[in-house]
Amino acid sequence: MISELFGWLFARLPFGDGLRGLVSPRTVRSLKRGLNRNALAKVGIVVVVIVLLVAVFAPLVAPDKPGTQNLEEARLPPLGFTKATVQEVPVQENGSVVFEDGEILTENRTVYENATIAHPLGTDGNGRDILSRLIYGARVSLLVGFLGTALAMFVGVSVGLVAGYYRGKVDDVLMRSADVMLAFPSIVLAIALIGVLGDSLEQSIPDPFVQSGLSEAVRSAIGLPTGMPETTTLPGTIIVVVALVNWVWFARVARGEALSLREQSYVKAARALGASDAKILARHVLPNAITPILVLGTIQIAAIILLESALSFLGFSSANVSWGFDIALGRQYQSTAWWIAAMPGLAIVITVVGLNLVGDWLRDALDPGIEGEGGV
Amino acid sequence: MSRESPGERDVTPNAGRDSTRERDASPRAHRDTGHERDRLRVENLTTRFFTEEGQVNAVESVSFDVREDEILGIVGESGSGKSVTALSAIDLIESPGRVTDGEVWLREPDLAEEFRERTPDAVDGDFVDLRRLPKGVRRSLRGPKFSMIFQDPMSSFNPSLTVGEQIAEAVEVQRRASANPRSTRSRTQGYGLGKLIVDTLVPGREYTSDASRERAIELLEQVGIPDPVERADEYPHQFSGGMLQRAMVAQALAGEPDVLFADEPTTALDVTIQAQILDLLRDIQRDRGMSVVLITHDLGVIARMCDRVGVMYAGEVVERGSLADVFEQPTHPYTQGLLGSIPDVEDPAPRLQPIEGNVPNLVDSEMPDRCYFADRCPKAMEACLERPAERPVDGDPDHTARCVLADGEYDPATALPDDYFEEDPEATDAPAEGGAADD
């Protein structure tokens, strides 16, 4: 099944023919063997697929609108928990308040609030449904994770292939600048770049499910609140910044592959036959370098999701629904409602664990021998 | 890197003495005393590997004995189980492998006395069964009783410690153990993270003592390494392959072992160096009266070095006996084929006939319930469809073969047709010469 999926995918990509080299029967066999040997890898795949589906179909599966404020229902606990707060309430006798020395007599009373099925993970400080916010937050995290990785991969692989293929001065210049980039801790460089770029690249993209009316129809049919947001934020600045921060890892891997591949006899033969450099890179070098690049890509998606959540936690993202941002909001209620900060963090951990498990599986099965982990 | 000097052999004590023994030299006469001169008796040793692909029967009910002051050769193709047999005998099999059956009797009167009351099963006369002894005791025998040298000297030394230090360490372990002989703790001495840190950071607090380091230099000198004092402080990557193999011999000698297992000791070396290492091994064996178990795929090495020989095929010893018996009167068709596959100077053309087919891969589920060699055997008969037992050749208990021909005649009437085993799709025409490197 996996091989069919890969085959289907690569038939539709540019360089599809070359990329099919990746799914040689041997590769598929070692991937399958890795999967059989490693039950955790299956868990990882399931987690990643679920998070992906939830993010894509957010308007269909979210129990509530992510932005609806309802102060009456603020800070409701998650299912299974009861929140006890001590409140000062007026003492009542026969239905009227009691005065003493001209003041309303009050007493301290413990008020219990119970979880409701409508908000299974509770509500935040403004009474917004936490589960719905997590589901919409998954969109932001995964958009940044996948698009940021794709952009970083594109930049890094281009630079790395050129550097490794031409060697000499080009290589020196590109790799020395990579060294300089690596001298900045990624989060520090990201913060500085955001300081430069501001929120100039923010975009809103329409949500096809809402625009087409599909989600509204489905939701009203099963009795869920309607009026889901019509657009999703595309945090362009963050995507560009994480790509600018992380391209170096791809460049190093691609360069290493290009350095060894350029000495292969079939590459030399192609050169002798007069193929252009661009064609050699695209047809002969890239397809054979793709395995370690894709394995690194999986690990980098996890690293970039962590980076994005840190940046939104620090307040450098303009996305108003985001796991990191929600943790920052939850900090205000750290003494009264722990779940507001806890839930988005669990969402991050589960997603990143899933991605790391998939990455481990690919790395063990394909053994590309790469370094370059990242975390926050 | 190479500092090998052309004249290094002369440094070796006794070098050149009787270094070109004739191939048909008769074994030294300990056949009469027989088992009384046994140092080690391995009986029905069976080792399995439990892998994802299934159970692999690497060693199948192997028996052999090692006598005092002799070189026993074990010969076979790659994957025939020679190395695993040696590792099983000295308890060095690692997961997923396990020795599942058999006995390893070592002549060790002191231990026999100590365990005679406690575990009578483990004692037979002066012999103790290693597999029935406690793990700590078993481990304590490695070094002073057994040692082993391996095929590739470069990977058999720790690359980040000096050669001298690694040999000194082997000396030091035995020194500490003999200083406190009653305590098995003294040799399983706790060496943990803390001691490692102290060892590394505090000068003068290393694990090895000055005396051990001096002894290491002596050992290096004995195996013919020039400038042993300087070379002791060098790292393995600064040695040539031949020099490092000498150093490995020195390391194996550190505990003064009675039995030395040498697993393809010359395979990784240049041809010119191979002879020097073999000479060294034999000289050392004679000087010390050691027993050596020499594992190789090279019949030339066997002929040149060994007193007795065991031939392995598919995890079994298919034939064993004195060098003369096995080489001059090979009984098992596999032995005959193996000998036929090396060119013979005196009698060239007629015997040169490679054995057709492949060595079985030893996966349990694919092992047939018949003689493992039958499918490649030119003399396969109906009797070969049952598993043959090891039996004496013509009633001689010191020459045995796992073959019906040992005490029977080839009967063409019951011969199996040529295409009898052809359901095996993997069968190819690759000739089986014991040529490829083991493992």
Add this chain to the structure above:
Amino acid sequence: MSFARFLTKRLLQGAFVVWGVVTIVFGLRVIAPGDPANVLLPPDVDPEVRRQVVADLGLDEPLHVQYWEFISGIPVGDLGTSLTTGTEVTARVARSIPATLELAVAATVVAVIIAIPLGVVSATNRHEAPDYGATLFSLAGISTPNFWLGVMLIIILSVQLNWFPTSQRAIGLPAVLTFLFSGELEAAGAGFVTWLWYITLPAITLGTYFTALITRLTRSGMLDELGKTYVRASRAKGLPESLVRYRHVLRNTLIPIITVVGLQLGTLIGGAVITEFVFDWPGLGQVLINSINSRDWPMVQGSLIVISVGFVVVNIVVDTLYSYVNPRVGFDG
């Protein structure tokens, strides 16, 4: 290669990277939108005053002159003046270094002390309960964002259980040392306990990712080493298992880990920025985040340069150490 040549080469490489860092940091300010003068001035200010302020900041000079001024100040420790507070950037940054350094060192120490034994236990008890525990821990550790971990530690250990303070740094190690050297042992002891009490949660927060990573590396490195022939040879020559494990296998495992730890120090310093934000820890990360938010560019530049140069220096030290402990590499790197 001799040690001197190795060090010279490595220092020259480092100097080049530092120059690159300084140039990028200068470039960031140049391409950043908005006029630094706006930070100082109200929007409706008299154009003449505005022109004067721009001239005072040197922003009316041609770019190459500005670049030269900027870069020539660095060797003498002049990183400019804060736009918002008017303090010397160098002084402000220097004041924050000890807090960040304490945090980073404490986290590394915690990580190494926990991770290496954990990795050893995991590798030597493969496929048993301790191995599964350590593997799960390290998987969770490398997948947990440290700021969230910090928030949760505060919620559980500070707010609910009241075991640790929620934030800030009550006393710095330099102050403790001052007490110690002036002979006020009691004050030094009390100061140290307070210091420890305040730094525990931030150090755990920052150190967890590192702990998990080193555990993972120790485990897989040790399993790799245990499969090598020299291990078998060591057992064959009679070494007890503890010597094989520690003197041979662990030592060889730790050598490559040194480089990975060096490479990951960037992550550690980056993590320190966020940890400082969570715990209101007065270090370089606080300076950076505050100055970015207030668009105080000289301060941003100063903290960026100090963080990156610190990273470069640490990497040179780690490389040198690696070549020192690994006889196979020598000083050829």
